[in-house]
Amino acid sequence: MTATPTTLVWFRDDLRLADNAALSWAAERGPVVGLFVHETVGRPLGGAAAWWLRRSLENFRASFPAPLIELSGDPRDIVPRLARELGAEVTWNRRYHRNEVDAPIKEATGAVSHPGYLLTEPWEVRTSAGRPYRVFTPFHKAVQSSLLDAPPTPLPAPDIIPAEVEPVTADRPPEPTWTATLAAHNTPGEQAAHTQLDRFLGALADEGTYDNDALDGVTSGLSAHLRFGEISPDYVWHRAAAAGTWAFLRQLVWRDFAWHRFYHLPDMATRNVRAQFDRFPWEWTPGDVPGDLAAWQSGRTGVPLVDAGMRELWATGRMHNRVRMVAGSWLTKNLGIHWRHGEEWFWDTLVDADAASNAFNWQWVAGSGDDAAPYFRVFNPLTQAEKFDPRGNYVRRWVPEANTPLYPEPMVDIKESRRTALAAYDGIRTG
Ligand SMILES: Cc1cc2nc3c(=O)[nH]c(=O)nc-3n(C[C@H](O)[C@H](O)[C@H](O)COP(=O)(O)OP(=O)(O)OC[C@H]3O[C@@H](n4cnc5c(N)ncnc54)[C@H](O)[C@@H]3O)c2cc1C
Secondary structure, eight states: OOOOOOEEEEESSOOOSTTOHHHHHHHHHSOEEEEEEEEOSSSOOOHHHHHHHHHHHHHHHHHOSSOEEEEEEOHHHHHHHHHHHHTOEEEEEOOSSOHHHHHHHHHHHOOEEEOOSSSSOTTTOOOTTSOOOOSHHHHHHHHHHHHHHSOOOOOOOOOOOBOSOOOBOOOOOOOOGGGGGGGGTOOOSHHHHHHHHHHHHHHHHHHOOBOSSSTTSBOOOOHHHHHTTSSOHHHHHHHHHHTTOHHHHHHHHHHHHHHHHHHHOTTTTTSOSSGGGGGSOOBOOTTOOOHHHHHHHTTOSSOHHHHHHHHHHHHHSOOOHHHHHHHHHIIIIISOBOHHHHHHHHHHHOTTOOHHHHHHHHHHHHTOSTTOOSSOOOOOHHHHHHHHSTTOHHHHHHOTTTTSTTSOOOSSOHHHHHHHHHHHHHHHHOO
């Protein structure tokens, strides 16, 4: 009789028990031990994401019915060594970046990988010419029809036999002091993710419509839960499709699209997708925080909607999608500051900071990405506020001094700076 093999499940962006293909696969085989590595290679997590991760991990450890080994270091050393020591097979759910880390580990251990972070694998969705998509609408059509043909069937949480291994807790990366306010606005963890989905679908059933334009509209609030894999996109699809919330599901496909593009352009966080933007005269002072950037970061630009968004972000780790677009447009177009500064600030301060979605959306806002608007769009933050915050509730909440003598004038003239941005765009458009 052969001994039942132990399986080492390396958790990364999949801190959940339900609909976790790697975990279910391991549980079928025999005893299970979990591993989480605080990786010291690649882009470090931002402060708000590190705050979320710590709580998500604590939550996961409390519910995981097997030992969890938490270590800090380079997974290329840790995972093969641990697999050898435990005599374990390795498995994980795929991620679509950090291939320089995962590929050699797969080679060394023969790890078995599974899908589960996205609705579709980025290499599977192709145009009729066999190329990756560059435009969202046909991508969405292709994804939606494939999911309608073969709807996702989420897996239940498996029964797990714990391996006889001592759990280990690592020295976790330190958290910046400014993250102290996040607890009042965020509840990380699998259970909270499911509660949030139930609440969202319940609100839609009661009030009707999903609306990610109006600042008081109903949206899911699931982005950070999805980012850390506390809930699977397949499960969200499954529930939301049953409720017929197609406008929301279209938005969920944007997440897949951002990863589809990022998978094919892995330097998207640092390099313009459209090369002519290399000549765009953005202000760029690496390693320095010039005054205009600092004012934008701290919500002191003199533009109420932008300041409201930036203050909301700092206090809560969240920002409404519409305000992300308006604040990003103000930074890159009216202030003329390079989008990479905005991407880095959001990376550090958003609880949902996601390698693909953040980079993709910043390039979209700056105009340097593919599937950017067909023209170089400069949002007018005043008309955006009138349209999407007509009663001014959102601005009043975060910028109570707006419309009083205490509040400053905009840092730059809105019309004049718009003209300058359009002229700069004209200058790079050809060639
Ligand atoms: C400059 C900028 C930066 C952004 N950075 C991030 C980021 O780092 N991480 C992130 O998850 N989203 C990012 N977004 C997208 C979007 O703002 C958030 O996903 C959304 O506000 C989250 O709120 P929600 O969960 O209530 O979304 P809902 O409106 O309920 O949408 C459902 C889900 O779809 C996905 N989604 C929605 N819109 C987008 C989008 N435009 N791109 C990609 N996925 C989307 C998210 O996973 C979201 O949870 C960014 C947008 C902009 C303009």
